Each structure stands twice: as structure tokens, then as C-alpha cells.
Amino acid sequence: MERLLELKHVDGGYQRTRPVLHDISFNVNRHEIVGLIGLNGAGKSTTIKHILGLMEPHRGTIKVDGHTIDGSPDAYRRQLAYIPETPLLYEELTLWEHLEVTAMAYSISENDFHNRAEELLKEFRMTKMKNWFPDHFSKGMRQKVMIMSAFLLEPKLYIADEPFVGLDPVGIKSFLERMQEMRDQGCGILMSTHILSTAEKYCDRFVFLDQGRVLMQGTLQELQEQADMPGADLDDIYVAVTEEDTHE
Amino acid sequence: MNNVMTLWQTRKQEYWSTAVKYLRLIGNSGFLFAIYILFLFGSYYYGRFLEWLPENFPAVLFFTLVFAWMTARGRVRTFVKQADLVFLLPMEERMKPYFRSSLRYSWLMETGWITLLFLVLAPLYSDRIGQAAGPLLLVLLLLSLLKGWNLAASFEEQRIGDETTFRMHKWLRFFVNAGILFLLFSGLLLGAAISALGAACIYYLYFKKINGTLQWQRLIEIENNTVRLFYRIANNFTDVPHLKESIRERKWLSFIYRFVSYSRRNVYKYLFARAFLRSGDYFGVYMRLTFLGVIFILAVDLSWGRWLMGALFSYMTVLQMETLRYHFRTSQMPELYPLPEKTEEKGLIYWLKILGIVQVAIFTFASGNVLDGITVLAASAAVYVYVIYYRIPKRNSTG
Known part of the structure; x- marks a missing residue:
């Protein structure tokens, strides 16, 4: 199995004196959707910020496709597409221009860009809004712009932070189907969420995060075994292990 | 009772501590110096302007209208929040002292503005x-x-629910003011x-x-408008977070892209072109x-005055355009792009050069004769060269 993302003993946080993440280690391989599961404040977004290179780990290493961000920032960033929790749009750019500038930044050829962009617009039912400004977009449409920008790049690794927030059911379905398609083509996907029923259905493996530590990780079956709860669903396991953790 | 007043004091202080921060940034930006120079020139030409102004200029009417508007405009600033x-x-019943202080505060501030204009x-x-008319x-x-x-009346009239009637009262006050001032x-x-x-x-x-309860939504709107005006001014000098600027497409300029x-x-x-033409006030x-x-x-009409004006206005312009650099700093996305080093700086400099060339050319043509044209060109161009080749690269290396 080929490792696309590798976190090894990562400690991190906003201040060195007060680390938020403690000894985080997990991998995302090719052909895999990994669910990063945790409550609000468990450290999901902070973990993602470290992976993106927006924050620097105090200890440990993070590799994307074998590269560290200090070693080769270009190769590191190029393999990675990010779908943020709150859509980060440029208010002065139209939808089409968002896609164009993203494609430019990641050196997608102009031809590829046009083909992929038209196709994505159709799939997410946004062709009509091509020349609109974000001001006129609903929360869900904004999220779609971020999702399309990510798919446009066809990177090896996707990082999605709570991607379903605000999406309509059709949007969620398109998104998940495309994610699976990408996985089948050999991409790796890390998806943070606390909607556990969806995660259970679509993710191949899970990483449970609680108070900045990895509580458990593995496939659903492995988690059931570790928790000694055969046949239990993800919800129950998560609640059981976090409760155990707070009682200690 | 006491609580309400402490709240008012805290609110006022909160506002002023942010305001002072922004004022300091504006002061440091060199803008004040430019204003000062303009003031010196202005006062010289002011005298000549007065001599030139015809005897039959309707000064009384002019003063009446200007100050009738100055006294009618503006409302009580209440520092209320959403x-x-x-x-x-x-707590509305117990808020009387709060609003009385607001009225006093607004009166003081507005008197300051009127004094300045006067x-x-x-x-x-x-x-x-x-x-x-008597002594100043x-x-x-x-x-x-x-x-x-006017302020006291405007606070009472904000209880009127109907928007049109409410707005009409401002005009009524304007005419009352105009009457009194004309006599004065x-x-x-x-x-x-x-x-x-x-x-x-x-x-x-x-x-x-006038009966009715306070129109809270309206008070909040008034407050927001007041603050927004100040932030918009400050935004010309520094990046003011959360200031939502509206976007204008300006299709007729899209050939520039x-x-x-x-x-x-x-x-x-690509990004800066769109920020410059569409967003904010660049x-x-x-x-x-x-x-x-x-x-x-x-x-x-003095030669040295012309090149000084050229340099001054180029400097004021480039100072403001320079802030484009921070336009996308608040967004996380550009940080993730796999871009070569200094792409941002090069992009900024590219547009500053174009804007500079256009402006310097216009100033040169405006100076009328060849000799002044050359000095204006040299002075304005020197300002742009200084900013583009010295100030910006240096600023980048220090952070």
C-alpha cells in the first residue's frame, strides 16, 4: 500500500507552551477514504491546519506523498486539495474566475481546465451561475465552489473539513459519489466530520480524535473489536470510548 | 441604574481604543503630512479665491444652506450592538441615563465637526x-x-415606525434650521x-x-452606519477586518484583465487586477x-509648485494602492497555492507600474509647457520608483 499522507508523532498547537495536539500518528493510503472523527473542539481542524502547512508541528513529521513541506513546498502543496469547513471565497471573483485562478495556481493546462470546469459545473448544477459573484450565493453554493475547485485539480490527496455543512441532498450525493470515484482511481481522502452515520457508510477507515489525542483507529470491524462491541455502529462506539476517556 | 452607565462607559472606551489604533495608523502613513502640505497651499490660494469671488456671491444663503444641513444631519450615536x-x-425602561449620555456625547462630537467646518x-x-451677523x-x-x-429632536423622532414619515422629519428640521440661520x-x-x-x-x-417604543433595529443601523464610515476611511490606510465592501463589476473595464x-x-x-477594479475603493x-x-x-502657477503637486499626489496615490497587497492576506486559500516565491510582490509591482505610468503621463500633460512637463514627470516618476524599487522590497524582507 502506498502512503499518501503520513503523520508521525505530531505535537502541535498555536502556542508551544500549550500544545493542542498530542502525539498524533495516522496514515492515509491510496484507494482509501479515512474519516477523521471527533466532537467540536477535539482537534480536527487543528490537525488539518498542520497537514496543510498553515501551522508548524512542534514535534514529529508530516509527509504528503513522501515530501515534507520544508523539503519541497511545491511538490507538497501540489498534491493536496483542500475543502474548508467555511467556504473561503474571493468576493471580487466570479464563480468561473475562482475555478480559473485555482487552475492557474496549480499549473493545470488551459485546455484541461476548460474541459474539467465545464463538466464540474454541469454535475453540480452551477452552469447558470458561472458569472455570478459570491455575494449572490447561498451557503451551499459557496461550499460547492470550494468542492469544484478541489476536484478541478485532480490531486492525489483530498483534505475535506466538514464538507457537508450547508449542502443540499443532491449536492451531498454528487460530492460523495465523486469522492468514491476518486478513491477508485487511486486517490486518498481525509474527511473530517461529526456526522457519523454518513462517515460509517462512506469511509474505509476511521481515526477517532478526542482532546487532541488519537483514541482509536482502524476499520469499523477493527474498532468494534478494540472496543469489545461486536456489531455496534460507529455512533455507539464513539460515544462509549469518549465517555470512558472522560471518566478516567 | 449604575449598571447602565458603566455599560455606556465601557462601550465608549471600547470604541475609542479601536478608533485610536486606526487613527495612529492613519497618522503614521504619511497621509497627514500630505494633508498638511495641501493645507499650506490651500491657505495661500484661499486668500486669492476670496479676492476673486464676486461681490454679489450670495454668502448668506450659502452659509444658511451649509449649516442648516450640518445641523440637521447626523443622529445620536448610541453604541448599541446587534x-x-x-x-x-x-431593560428599555431603565435605559434613560444611557441614552442621555449618548445624546451628550453626540452633541459634543457634532459640535466639534461644526466648529471645524466653521x-x-x-x-x-x-x-x-x-x-x-456678529462675532464668530x-x-x-x-x-x-x-x-x-436637532439631536434631541432626532432621537425623539426615531420612535416613529413608518420609514417615510421618519425621513420627512429630517427635512422638516432642515427647514426650521434654515429659517433660524438665515435670520442669524x-x-x-x-x-x-x-x-x-x-x-x-x-x-x-x-x-x-411622540409616542412609541425605541426602534432598536433602527438604532443599530444608525450605529453601524456611523462606524462603517469611519472604518471605510481607515480601510484606505490599513486592513480593517470584517468591513464588508460591496463589489462592483465595472464590465466596461474588463478588457484590462x-x-x-x-x-x-x-x-x-490576476487577483490584484480584480481587487483593484471591483472591490473596495481602490x-x-x-x-x-x-x-x-x-x-x-x-x-x-509656480513651476516648483507644479512638480511638488505632482509628487504629492503620486505619493498619496501609491500609498493607497500599496494596500492592495494586504487585500488577499485575510484569505487562507492563496497560502495553500504552490506558487514560486515573491509571486505576490511581483503581481503587486506589475500593477503599480502600470497605474504609475498612466498617472505620471496624465500629470505630465496637465502641466502645460515642456519645461514644467519634464519636472513634473521626473518628480512623480521618482515617487513611484522609490516605492516600487525600494519601499516594497524592503518591507517584504522585514516581514
């Missing part, structure tokens, strides 16, 4: 109507009292005093009787300063 709809609404217009005043200080005092009356500036002090007395009666007989070709190196050229500021620069170069 969340007050939830938390303070139940001082600017003072030479015109003493030249044309001073003898008839007395008039100023009366203006301040009138302003106080014409030198009919007695008439002015009597009509002022009448206005005071109107307040007690009419405004005080074609200067930037599809390439990784051009990502920031484009407007550029046009205004260029226009004012031309006016000043045309108006000044």
Missing part, C-alpha cells in the same frame, strides 16, 4: 457677513445649541432668537409627545486622486 436586541430590550469657512465669513464665537455657540436641539446670518439676531424660542417650543409640544495571461506566475496579477481613490492632482497642477 445582540442588544436580546439582552437590553427588556473655522475653515471663517475667512469667508468675516469677509462677507461678519460685520452684520457667538455664532458658533448658537450653532452648537441648534445642533443640540442676515444679522437679525432678535428674529433668530425668537424663532429659536419657537423651535424649543416645537420640541416640547411636538417631539416630546486580458493583460494577464493564463499562467502560474500570474496568479497574483479604483475610485485612484481616479479621484488623479483628477485632484490634475486640478491642482492646473491651478498652481
Whole structure:
């Protein structure tokens, strides 16, 4: 199995004196959707910020496709597409221009860009809004712009932070189907969420995060075994292990 | 009772501590210096302007209209916040001292603005109507009292639910003001005093009787508008977070985007072009300063004054355009792009050069003769060269 993302003993946080993440280690391989599961404040977004290179780990290493961000920032960033929790749009750019500038930044050829962009617009039912400004977009449409920008790049690794927030059911379905398609083509996907029923259905493996530590990780079956709860669903396991953790 | 006043004090201090921070940034930006220079030049030409102004200029009418508007405009600043709809609404009955302080505060601030404007217009005043209307200080005092009356009335009238009726009251006050001021500036002090007395009666007989609860949503709107104006000014000098600027597409300028070709190196050229033309006030500021620069170069008839004006307006322009650099710093996305180093700086410099060339060319043509043209060109170009090749690269290396 080929490792696309590798976190090894990562400690991190906003201040060195007060680390938020403690000894985080997990991998995302090719052909895999990994669910990063945790409550609000468990450290999901902070973990993602470290992976993106927006924050620097105090200890440990993070590799994307074998590269560290200090070693080769270009190769590191190029393999990675990010779908943020709150859509980060440029208010002065139209939808089409968002896609164009993203494609430019990641050196997608102009031809590829046009083909992929038209196709994505159709799939997410946004062709009509091509020349609109974000001001006129609903929360869900904004999220779609971020999702399309990510798919446009066809990177090896996707990082999605709570991607379903605000999406309509059709949007969620398109998104998940495309994610699976990408996985089948050999991409790796890390998806943070606390909607556990969806995660259970679509993710191949899970990483449970609680108070900045990895509580458990593995496939659903492995988690059931570790928790000694055969046949239990993800919800129950998560609640059981976090409760155990707070009682200690 | 006490609680309400502590709340008011905290709110006021909160606002002022942010305001002072921004004011300091504005002060440090070199803008004040430019204003000072303009002031020196302005005062020289002011005198000549007064000499040139024809005898039959309707000074009384002019003063009446300007100050009727100055006294009618503006409302009581209350420092209320959106969340007050939830938390303070139940306390409305006990909020009287809070709003009384707000009224006093607004009166003080507004009197300050009126004084400022009046001082600017003072030479015109003493030249044309001073003898008839009486000493400056007395008039100023009366203006301040009138302003106080307007603010008190405007606070009462905000209880009116209907938006059109509400707006009409402002015009009513404007006409009352105009009446009183016309008498005052014409030198009919007695008439002015009597009509002022009448206005005071109107307040007690009419405004005080307006019923209805406070329109909280409207108070919040008034507050937001006041703050927004200040932040928008500050935003020209530094990045003000959370200031939502509206976007204008300006389709007729979209041909400019074609200067930037599809390439990784051009990502920031692409972004800055759109920020400049569509967002905030970059484009407007550029046009205004260029226009004012031309006016000043045309108006000044000393050679050294022309090149000084050219350099000054180029400097003010480039100072404002430089802030484009921070335009995308608040967004996380560009940080993730796999871009070569200095793409941002190169993109900024690319557009500053183009804007500079256009402006310097316009200033040069405005200077009229060849010799002045050359000096203006040299002076303005020197400013751009300094900023582009020295200031910006240096700033980048220090952080």
C-alpha cells in the first residue's frame, strides 16, 4: 500500500507552551477514504491546519506523498486539495474566475481546465451561475465552489473539513459519489466530520480524535473489536470510548 | 441604574481604543503630512479665491444652506450592538441615563465637526457677513445649541415606525434650521432668537409627545452606519477586518484583465487586477486622486509648485494602492497555492507600474509647457520608483 499522507508523532498547537495536539500518528493510503472523527473542539481542524502547512508541528513529521513541506513546498502543496469547513471565497471573483485562478495556481493546462470546469459545473448544477459573484450565493453554493475547485485539480490527496455543512441532498450525493470515484482511481481522502452515520457508510477507515489525542483507529470491524462491541455502529462506539476517556 | 452607565462607559472606551489604533495608523502613513502640505497651499490660494469671488456671491444663503444641513444631519450615536436586541430590550425602561449620555456625547462630537467646518469657512465669513451677523464665537455657540436641539429632536423622532414619515422629519428640521440661520446670518439676531424660542417650543409640544417604543433595529443601523464610515476611511490606510465592501463589476473595464495571461506566475496579477477594479475603493481613490492632482497642477502657477503637486499626489496615490497587497492576506486559500516565491510582490509591482505610468503621463500633460512637463514627470516618476524599487522590497524582507 502506498502512503499518501503520513503523520508521525505530531505535537502541535498555536502556542508551544500549550500544545493542542498530542502525539498524533495516522496514515492515509491510496484507494482509501479515512474519516477523521471527533466532537467540536477535539482537534480536527487543528490537525488539518498542520497537514496543510498553515501551522508548524512542534514535534514529529508530516509527509504528503513522501515530501515534507520544508523539503519541497511545491511538490507538497501540489498534491493536496483542500475543502474548508467555511467556504473561503474571493468576493471580487466570479464563480468561473475562482475555478480559473485555482487552475492557474496549480499549473493545470488551459485546455484541461476548460474541459474539467465545464463538466464540474454541469454535475453540480452551477452552469447558470458561472458569472455570478459570491455575494449572490447561498451557503451551499459557496461550499460547492470550494468542492469544484478541489476536484478541478485532480490531486492525489483530498483534505475535506466538514464538507457537508450547508449542502443540499443532491449536492451531498454528487460530492460523495465523486469522492468514491476518486478513491477508485487511486486517490486518498481525509474527511473530517461529526456526522457519523454518513462517515460509517462512506469511509474505509476511521481515526477517532478526542482532546487532541488519537483514541482509536482502524476499520469499523477493527474498532468494534478494540472496543469489545461486536456489531455496534460507529455512533455507539464513539460515544462509549469518549465517555470512558472522560471518566478516567 | 449604575449598571447602565458603566455599560455606556465601557462601550465608549471600547470604541475609542479601536478608533485610536486606526487613527495612529492613519497618522503614521504619511497621509497627514500630505494633508498638511495641501493645507499650506490651500491657505495661500484661499486668500486669492476670496479676492476673486464676486461681490454679489450670495454668502448668506450659502452659509444658511451649509449649516442648516450640518445641523440637521447626523443622529445620536448610541453604541448599541446587534445582540442588544436580546439582552437590553427588556431593560428599555431603565435605559434613560444611557441614552442621555449618548445624546451628550453626540452633541459634543457634532459640535466639534461644526466648529471645524466653521473655522475653515471663517475667512469667508468675516469677509462677507461678519460685520452684520456678529462675532464668530457667538455664532458658533448658537450653532452648537441648534445642533443640540436637532439631536434631541432626532432621537425623539426615531420612535416613529413608518420609514417615510421618519425621513420627512429630517427635512422638516432642515427647514426650521434654515429659517433660524438665515435670520442669524442676515444679522437679525432678535428674529433668530425668537424663532429659536419657537423651535424649543416645537420640541416640547411636538417631539416630546411622540409616542412609541425605541426602534432598536433602527438604532443599530444608525450605529453601524456611523462606524462603517469611519472604518471605510481607515480601510484606505490599513486592513480593517470584517468591513464588508460591496463589489462592483465595472464590465466596461474588463478588457484590462486580458493583460494577464493564463499562467502560474500570474496568479497574483490576476487577483490584484480584480481587487483593484471591483472591490473596495481602490479604483475610485485612484481616479479621484488623479483628477485632484490634475486640478491642482492646473491651478498652481509656480513651476516648483507644479512638480511638488505632482509628487504629492503620486505619493498619496501609491500609498493607497500599496494596500492592495494586504487585500488577499485575510484569505487562507492563496497560502495553500504552490506558487514560486515573491509571486505576490511581483503581481503587486506589475500593477503599480502600470497605474504609475498612466498617472505620471496624465500629470505630465496637465502641466502645460515642456519645461514644467519634464519636472513634473521626473518628480512623480521618482515617487513611484522609490516605492516600487525600494519601499516594497524592503518591507517584504522585514516581514
